Amino acid sequence: MNKILQQKSHKGEHRISICGSKSESNRLLIIQALYNKLNIQNLSTSDDTQVLKAALSSDKDLIDIHHAGTAMRFLTAYYACFTIKTVTLTGSERMQQRPIKILVDGLLQLGAKIEYINNEGYPPLKIYPVKLKQNKLNIRADTSSQYISALMLVAPKLKEGLQINFTSKITSLPYLKMTQKLMQNLGFEINFDSKSINIKPKNHFETQTIKVESDWSSASYYYSLVALSSDLKLNLSTFKNDSLQGDSKLVDLYSSLGVKTTFKGDSIILENSNKTPLGVYSQNLNHTPDLAQTIAVTCLGLGISCQLSGLHTLKIKETDRLVALKNEMEKFGASVQIDNDHLHMTPPKTLNSNPTVNTYNDHRMAMAFAPLKTKTNLIIRDPEVVGKSYPEFWKDFENI
Numbered sequence: 001m002n003k004i005l006q007q008k009s010h011k012g013e014h015r016i017s018i019c020g021s022k023s024e025s026n027r028l029l030i031i032q033a034l035y036n037k038l039n040i041q042n043l044s045t046s047d048d049t050q051v052l053k054a055a056l057s058s059d060k061d062l063i064d065i066h067h068a069g070t071a072m073r074f075l076t077a078y079y080a081c082f083t084i085k086t087v088t089l090t091g092s093e094r095m096q097q098r099p100i101k102i103l104v105d106g107l108l109q110l111g112a113k114i115e116y117i118n119n120e121g122y123p124p125l126k127i128y129p130v131k132l133k134q135n136k137l138n139i140r141a142d143t144s145s146q147y148i149s150a151l152m153l154v155a156p157k158l159k160e161g162l163q164i165n166f167t168s169k170i171t172s173l174p175y176l177k178m179t180q181k182l183m184q185n186l187g188f189e190i191n192f193d194s195k196s197i198n199i200k201p202k203n204h205f206e207t208q209t210i211k212v213e214s215d216w217s218s219a220s221y222y223y224s225l226v227a228l229s230s231d232l233k234l235n236l237s238t239f240k241n242d243s244l245q246g247d248s249k250l251v252d253l254y255s256s257l258g259v260k261t262t263f264k265g266d267s268i269i270l271e272n273s274n275k276t277p278l279g280v281y282s283q284n285l286n287h288t289p290d291l292a293q294t295i296a297v298t299c300l301g302l303g304i305s306c307q308l309s310g311l312h313t314l315k316i317k318e319t320d321r322l323v324a325l326k327n328e329m330e331k332f333g334a335s336v337q338i339d340n341d342h343l344h345m346t347p348p349k350t351l352n353s354n355p356t357v358n359t360y361n362d363h364r365m366a367m368a369f370a371p372l373k374t375k376t377n378l379i380i381r382d383p384e385v386v387g388k389s390y391p392e393f394w395k396d397f398e399n400i
């Protein structure tokens with residue numbers, strides 16, 4: 001199948017079919033588990049989706065979700081509200097360093113019973129079956145939007161729905177909008193303003209079929225590749241103009257990095273516009289945190305400086321992505337300064353040509369650096385990490 005999809009067509013375009021969005025898929029799997037009446041097409045093939053799917057159909061007392069952040073957060077809310085037996089929820093060594101206290105405290109306000117097994121504030125968690133008593137909670141939204149999405153997804157199945165009040169600014173906002181729109185498309189009632197979200201209970205759910213759009217975050221590596229290759233034309237499917245995914249902002253973000261996007265049917269065509277970017281590339285990426293690595297590496301390959309902000313969530317992801325980016329971009333000769341929320345990169349005059357890039361168990365480190373293969377002879381360590389979100393990545397990439 002991939003062979004056919006990836007053939008170079010007669011128009012000189014390389015065609016790639018990217019699997020369904022992992023964020024959309026994982027949200028839909030929770031709704032499917034709660035209502036049993038949802039057919040999902042084009043489900044993500046990512047490891048993160050597969051572990052969530054397996055967990056939701058498991059009757060074991062110990063659930064291990066490996067590196068999957070959304071699975072950890074969504075299942076914490078799911079079990080805290082609906083489990084009928086005590087469950088231990090754990091993950092990889094890194095997952096046990098990724099904070100979850102904000103979500104757990106929110107659930108405790110509803111009357112949930114959750115204990116930390118090792119370190120307070122971090123997985124693994126022991127979650128007990130209880131009857132919840134409250135339908136309102138106050139929660140910070142500035143650390144990870146996943147905590148809020150987790151609560152939104154379980155809310156309509158709670159007897160009285162849920163009122164979520166924010167006690168801080170919201171980070172990664174488009175991911176909350178994705179949860180909201182996806183749920184509204186399925187018929188759930190949600191009111192969302194800058195201070196709160198109110199979700200009405202819903203018991204009756206008609207059988208529905210929904211098709212997951214392909215993953216825009218995965219598409220970012222092809223945007224980078226096109227930005228770094230003057231004569232490459234790619235056809236990526238299946239994408240739409242009115243995406244639920246905030247990372248569709250790639251279209252704008254890369255237009256000033258020399259990539260033109262054309263929507264054609266259910267595909268996007270990417271071409272190098274041959275408009276060389278000028279000066280320093282400055283962006284606040286708070287709405288698109290998963291694109292930070294791709295964009296920083298594109299700028300390095302293009303030989304332009306970047307000043308990226310809005311990055312404070314990067315240090316609690318698969319690895320501390322700010323440190324990882326600094327370490328690895330410096331191997332190419334770049335000068336990189338980071339603080340809690342920023343990354344400033346000045347490229348070298350000439351890229352070092354043989355660095356070995358470490359990937360820190362982070363799929364996005366491997367995929368973000370891959371397009372530099374057009375400019376250097378880099379080696380990427382542990383390339384199989386890409387399975388977390390895009391298991392077919394190397395096959396698709398090498399075919400181009």
Ligand SMILES: O=C(O)C1=C[C@@H](OP(=O)(O)O)[C@@H](O)[C@H](O)C1
Nearest residue numbers: 023070144145146172175289313
């Ligand atoms: O809800 C989601 O599907 C996601 C939200 C984001 O996390 P944060 O809200 O923690 O930034 C993003 O980085 C992650 O890859 C997926």
Ligand SMILES: C=C(OP(=O)(O)O)C(=O)O
Nearest residue numbers: 067068069070290317318
């Ligand atoms: C941060 C990510 O995933 P998660 O938080 O779900 O592990 C990601 O895919 O870049």
